[in-house]
Amino acid sequence: MRFGHRAAAGIATLLLPLAGLVGLTGPSVSFGFNGTGAGSPSNCTLNGAGCDGGSPLPGDNPPSAPGTPTASGITDTSVQLSWPAATDDKGVKNYDVLRDGAKVATVTTTSYADTGLSAGTDYSYTVQARDTADQTGPVSGAVAVHTTGGTTNPPPTSGSAVKLGYFTEWGIYGRNYNVKNLVTSGSASKITHINYAFGNVTGGKCAIGDSYADYDKAFTADQSVSGVADTWDQPLRGNFNQLRQLKAKYPDIKVLWSFGGWTWSGGFGDAAKDPAAFAQSCYDLVEDSRWADVFDGIDIDWEYPNACGLSCDTSGAAAFKNVMAALRAKFGSSALVTAAVTADGSAGGKIEAADYAGAAQYVNWYNVMTYDFFGAWDAQGPTAPHSPLTSYSGIPKAGFTTADAIAEYKAIGVPAGKLLIGIGFYGRGWTGVTQDAPGGTATGPAAGTYEQGIEDYKVLKTSCPATGTVAGTAYAHCGSNWWSYDTPATIGTKMAWAKNQGLGGAFFWEFSGDTAGGELVSALSNGLS
Known part of the structure; x- marks a missing residue:
């Protein structure tokens, strides 16, 4: 059977077997055009695809998307x-x-x-x-x-860089690390800010984390910044009073009360339902007349807005911005309002889950948690530095570096001067490792003093000295254990990088991981000077 299709000029014929016309299935179909004259067929389709020599070809699907580079x-x-x-x-x-x-x-x-x-x-x-x-x-x-190098962003003006350390309320217990240790280590003279961690977030409100440590514990004379023992009838004891004494001795230090953290971030979902009420509760607590002079602002450590940490938050991409806007409105322009934020710079990662760019207008700075990228929660490895500055060949997950995180925040519009690089004063490690270089297999987390797979720098410095560096941080292989951590040398490298990027400074977690002489704090401070 023959059917004709009239072209723009001349006549073309399309030959098809009868089975193809009546919908029968079976043998394959072959066909072609026989035409005369100038021009070509137009508006010709077969099964919805062009049959006039154009693209797409009939029955030929386009390729899939490649994987993310x-x-x-x-x-x-x-x-x-x-x-x-x-x-x-x-x-x-x-x-x-x-x-x-x-x-x-x-x-x-x-x-x-x-x-x-x-x-x-x-x-x-x-x-x-x-x-x-x-x-x-x-x-x-x-x-x-x-890309590395460059001077696209001018470094902070000399003396203006933020040098911030976290002081943990529970450090006064098993770690026996008191506010006075900031003085004896020399660290108090080398920092600009302290984040006191943590206040709780529960019932949509800011709340006390540990009342005994915060304002009740009586410190002896040898434990006290002032050298005077607390008495039973004084209006304020505990860490808050010690911070007050520290500020009297070092009046330029600013103290922020940090709320949330890994354990208590689950409360932010309720807080986000009524940001104004949450902000009011935080203001009432931070500005309580018993200790209002101790604090210069508030820090929010939400892990993580509209994403998962210890628990998963589904409050939406706008929730973080709304909370930070409410806090700024309540605390006013003179108070410090800051936030610890994710360093997940991977494609589709946590930075993309919340409106960090929109919230940036309300904060003095972001503490970008550029550590804990890798660790022994992946018990069999591969071994990898927990705080890589840049990517390297064999990195287990693309985007899990300091450089990637900072680049993404800058790309979405967060000013470089509102970004602080984070340093961990501890290492993360595995055991059952035979390979010195990163990428080795393991049998589980290495033993730690307080927690499996984690250890303070002050311990690792002598128990497992660094054997190499990768991606701007150090690693150590001793016996069957493999650790990664920052040293004074690698902190110096990171501070130089931060200055070159025009960042607002640096912060660290946390004071008690340093040596008695505060060598990591010294490296951070000197690197930013």
Whole structure:
């Protein structure tokens, strides 16, 4: 049977077997055009696809999206990219590499080295596959890259950098670390701010964390900053009174009361339901007449807004911004309002779950928790530094670095001067490890003084000295144990990087992990001076 299709000029005929016309199934169909004259068929479709020689071809689907690229080997002017392959029913021909949305290369492999970049600059990379018919598929997820070096952002003015340390209320117990230790270690003279951790968040309100430690414990003369013992009838005892004495001795130090933390962040969901009421409760507690002179502001440690930490929050992307706006409105412009925030710079990670850019207008700064990226919660490894500054070959998860986190915050519009780099005064480690370099297998967490898989720097310094460095931080392999931690040298490297990035300063968790002479605090302070 013969059917005719009239072209723009001339006559074309389409030959089909009868089975193809009456919907019968069975043998494959072959067909073609026989035409005369100039021009070509128009408006010709078969099963919804073009049959006039154009694209897409009938029955040929475009390729899938490739996997999100991974960035490694980042330098001042280059980056190495690699990505999981796309799939296609007819075969993938090549890949377009897009930098900030513009094609910079077409490659036939699943890797590409981009060169000629600017130092200290943010870039975003995606990849798009092309099949043998030159059909392009959807674009992959994006990876943020910040090249090293550069002077895009001026360093903070000398003397203006924030040098902040966390003091834990429970440190006065088993750790026997009192406010006075900030004086005897020399650390009090080298910091600008203290975050007192933690106040609780419960019932939609700010609440006392440990009343005995906070304002009731009586310190002896040798434990006291002033050298005078507390008495049973004085109006205020505990850590709050010791902080008051510290501020009298070092009047330039500012103290913030930090609420939440890993354990108590589950209460922020209720707080977000009525931000104004939450802010009022926090103000009433921080400004209580018994200790109002002790505190210069409030810090919120929500782990994590609209994402999961110890528990999962589903309060929505706007909740964090709403809470910070309410706190600023209540505390006013003269008080310090800050927040500890995630350092998950991976594609689709926690930074993207909440409106950190919108909330930035209400805070003095963000403490970006650039540590705890990797640890022995992955009991079999691979071993990896818990606080890498940059990416490195073999990193277990792309985007889990300080540089990636800072780059993403800057990319969404958070000013560099409102970002503080975080340093852990402890290490994370595994046991059952035979390999010295990162990437080894393990049998479980290494033993720690207070918790499996974690140990203070002051202990690791001598018990398992560093044997190498990777991605700007140190690691140590001793016996069957493998640890990663920061040393005075690596802290110096990180402080130089922070200054070059124009960051507002640095913070650390927490004082009691340092040596008796405060060598880590000294390295941080000297590095920012």
